[in-house]
Amino acid sequence: MAQTDTTDAERLLLPYLLRLLPDDQAEQVELATLSDDQVAERLKAVEHDLVDGYIRDTLDAVTRDRFESYYLSSPIRRERVRFAAEFLRAIDGAAANGQAAADGAAVPLQVKRGWRLLAAAAVVVLASGTLLLMLTDRARIGEPAAVAPPAQSEASPSSPSSSPSSIALVLLPQTRAVSEPPTLHVAAGVSRVRFELRLDSDDYAGYQAGLRDPRTNATVWRSTWMTLPARAGGSAVEVDVPAGLLKPQHYSLDVTGRTTAGVVHVVGSYAFSVTPP
């Protein structure tokens, strides 16, 4: 949803827009939004982000439910959503046209067809019976990272992540570097793939990852909301994706962060591709 800094005002404005504030607090916000130009402007910005979040499907489940049950109950607000959908479509169209023009001028054909993704490489790490494939080097572009389930003897019986039927993939924060996405080969017998999605920083109270099919732009799987444990070497969101969902094609894992006030931001996207078995 909102991709702006969370401020004290915003913490009240979002619940105000969803009519979640107690009456006395709502009245204070009402007075401020009517009589204070700055707060009125901020309210507009927060409302735009809320509506855009609904349209772009980046709201968490609780906010989305409230949005649908309250915000969409008014014809005036439904009209705003309708305008926002058209506005975003026009914006994305303009962005795509601008991007295409830029690509046409400076970027090789391969990139037009491909992905703007993190640098990829393969560092195979065998630890506690879990096979980690860390993709960090562009040298292996086009060469599928064949990942087979580790042998039974390498598994740690106490750890779910070390199940012989799971594999793991570490993805780094996306950069603007241009290259092919890391590839993943899921061997027979693998029931789930653990993704470790590295973050630049841990700025949110909760995180959720969604597996998006870029062909349809539909989110085909979502993790539960989670907090990040303190760990050496930087923050990461770890999710187990059912291997059965992964077909030979490109995917994106989109990470969203949620503030303590319930404001949801897109944190980043991690693209990868699955090769045929």
Added chain:
Amino acid sequence: MLTDEAREEATVTPRGFQRLLDWLDDGVASHGARYLEIRRRLVGYFDRRDRPAADDLADETLTRIARTLEREEIATRPPARYCHVVARFVLLEDIRRERRTVVLDEPRLDAVSRANSPDHRDDEAGATHERRLSCLDRCLASLKPDRRELIVEYYREARREGIDRRRSLAARLGITMNALSIRASRIREGLAGCVEGCRGTRTTELLRRGPIGLSAQRR
């Protein structure tokens, strides 16, 4: 929902409307923009309070203020604060009026159900939809390049680069993220106004007719 009787009582003279515009401007000539902004905020206020006739209630609020201004000065500053006071009374009266109403307000229900019906949506989604899209493209294209670039960059699909893109945009412009969000939001609102104008000049009509129409008898 206002009755015809209430609507008749609520009309405002051209002089009262002009005084209202001047009072809302509070010394800074906005050529009606301030009136439209305050009216928009009032509509939002009533709408968030689940009043089905939010537009009417906003007009009623402004009409009462205009009629007061015809008789006397209003010392409360800023003007929007006084608007809030009047709006609260109008809200409470509307809630009381609704409680007194035993018979279902069929026109309202009908309007709501029509707004929700697939047929209605289909009609809207037809020619009007195409016209809106065409207006949007035209309005977007008419923006100055730097403003256009800003909102495209700010609002485009965000999954890929997320908040970083907005941060770098704010850094490039030398402003805070908060200021950037407000700047982008203003341009977007302006675009919405442009689309309204392109479709049928609603803002011009609002300024021409005043809160609830100008009273010919009292001119």
